[in-house]
Amino acid sequence: MKVPVVDLSECSVCGTCVEVCPAVFRITDAGYVAVAELSAYPQEDVDLAIRYCPEDCISWQEV
Numbered sequence: 678m679k680v681p682v683v684d685l686s687e688c689s690v691c692g693t694c695v696e697v698c699p700a701v702f703r704i705t706d707a708g709y710v711a712v713a714e715l716s717a718y719p720q721e722d723v724d725l726a727i728r729y730c731p732e733d734c735i736s737w738q739e740v
């Protein structure tokens with residue numbers, strides 16, 4: 678199964694992924710991006726988030 682992963686060391690917490698794909702990405706109270714634990718991820722929306730992430734720090738990982 679493919680899971681989206683955020684490289685937090687590169688993430689600028691710009692919020693773009695949250696806007697594009699709020700079902701998957703959120704900004705925690707601690708101020709970093711968290712990925713929801715889902716049984717399946719919306720491929721197109723995550724791909725959009727990957728495309729628009731200004732830091733290029735979202736990727737799919739096979740688990």
Ligand code: SF4
Binds near residue numbers: 683687731
């Ligand atoms: S779009 Fe990229 S840089 Fe912006 S908050 Fe999401 S993961 Fe971080």
